[in-house]
Amino acid sequence: MRHHKTHYYQSKSNSLFTKVWNTFVTVCMTIVLMWGLQACSNVTGLRFVQLSDVHFSQDSPNTTFKMIGESQRLLDDAVEQINEIKDVDFVMITGDLIDKPLEIELKAVLPHLQNLNYPWYFAFGNHDRCVGGYLDTNLYMKMLKEANPDFKFDNPYYSFSPKKGYRVIVLDDIITNEITSQGYVNEKQLKWLKKELDRSKNDTVLIFMHIPLIEPFASPNHRLRNASQVMGLIESYKNPIGVFQGHYHATRVVQHENVLYVNTPSIVSYPNAFRLISVQNYKDKTVFELKWIETREKTIQKMAKLLVIVSSIYTGEDKERDGIYEIKR
Numbered sequence: 001m002r003h004h005k006t007h008y009y010q011s012k013s014n015s016l017f018t019k020v021w022n023t024f025v026t027v028c029m030t031i032v033l034m035w036g037l038q039a040c041s042n043v044t045g046l047r048f049v050q051l052s053d054v055h056f057s058q059d060s061p062n063t064t065f066k067m068i069g070e071s072q073r074l075l076d077d078a079v080e081q082i083n084e085i086k087d088v089d090f091v092m093i094t095g096d097l098i099d100k101p102l103e104i105e106l107k108a109v110l111p112h113l114q115n116l117n118y119p120w121y122f123a124f125g126n127h128d129r130c131v132g133g134y135l136d137t138n139l140y141m142k143m144l145k146e147a148n149p150d151f152k153f154d155n156p157y158y159s160f161s162p163k164k165g166y167r168v169i170v171l172d173d174i175i176t177n178e179i180t181s182q183g184y185v186n187e188k189q190l191k192w193l194k195k196e197l198d199r200s201k202n203d204t205v206l207i208f209m210h211i212p213l214i215e216p217f218a219s220p221n222h223r224l225r226n227a228s229q230v231m232g233l234i235e236s237y238k239n240p241i242g243v244f245q246g247h248y249h250a251t252r253v254v255q256h257e258n259v260l261y262v263n264t265p266s267i268v269s270y271p272n273a274f275r276l277i278s279v280q281n282y283k284d285k286t287v288f289e290l291k292w293i294e295t296r297e298k299t300i301q302k303m304a305k306l307l308v309i310v311s312s313i314y315t316g317e318d319k320e321r322d323g324i325y326e327i328k329r
Contacts, residue, residue, distance in 0.1 A: 052246030053266030095125025095210030183211030251316030
């Protein structure tokens with residue numbers, strides 16, 4: 001009898017322990033699951049393509065540096081490849097969409113861009129307008145708006161929010177009152193930029209411009225005249241900022257603490273490539289993933305490579321082509 005009592009109490013004790021243990025495990029799993037869901041909810045992603053220096057031309061020959069005669073095929077190849085990428089939020093063209101600032105050239109390139117399956121936007125390059133020319137800023141903007149339902153802006157510099165937690169700022173750093181390949185951001189635009197940055201302190205900011213703040217290589221005839229002033233303004237803010245540029249047809253990536261400067265090459269000259277950029281906002285950091293996409297027109301690419309003296313200047317280092325960069329929040 002005493003043996004049965006002991007067995008009874010042991011069974012009861014074991015049952016109680018099992019219930020407590022199961023409850024403990026359930027609570028732990030619930031906490032882990034809730035933490036995971038919360039972590040996922042704190043992550044917001046954005047994917048975009050930077051396409052630069054298209055230099056589209058209907059009938060111009062190749063030059064000593066650019067495969068302008070093949071610009072239509074190269075653009076169509078880029079558009080085709082972009083359409084094959086899933087979940088792209090937008091495409092940004094960072095200047096020199098056309099090689100000659102003529103209305104007939106802009107009219108000819110727009111149908112190629114209308115084949116894009118994603119919203120696309122535009123920053124002015126030094127080849128897009130000319131001093132005293134008929135294709136001025138107003139006409140250019142008018143034609144873009146007529147051809148592109150997503151482009152609804154009246155000014156050559158503008159901003160928008162593609163997704164919560166992100167702010168896109170497009171600058172116009174082209175000098176339009178003299179013939180030059182140099183750039184400048186005037187005081188009016190700098191004041192506007194400051195207001196935009198002030199209102200975006202809690203966002204990841206993506207700035208697009210043609211002439212870069214940091215040169216991939218020294219070229220006094222192509223530099224931004226007040227680069228240090230613009231950089232000083234941008235770097236006075238502490239939220240994650242990415243600056244995406246073209247103009248030099250070359251690759252370079254430089255990180256200054258919370259600001260990532262990205263130079264992207266041209267599709268019309270070697271290495272005939274563009275970028276896919278993925279951005280992830282976490283609670284404590286923002287991660288930029290850069291992916292390099294070359295043309296599938298390999299014969300044109302081989303010809304383009306013969307036109308450059310040192311190809312590594314334009315391709316950059318491995319991490320500048322395909323790299324991951326973190327910015328702490």
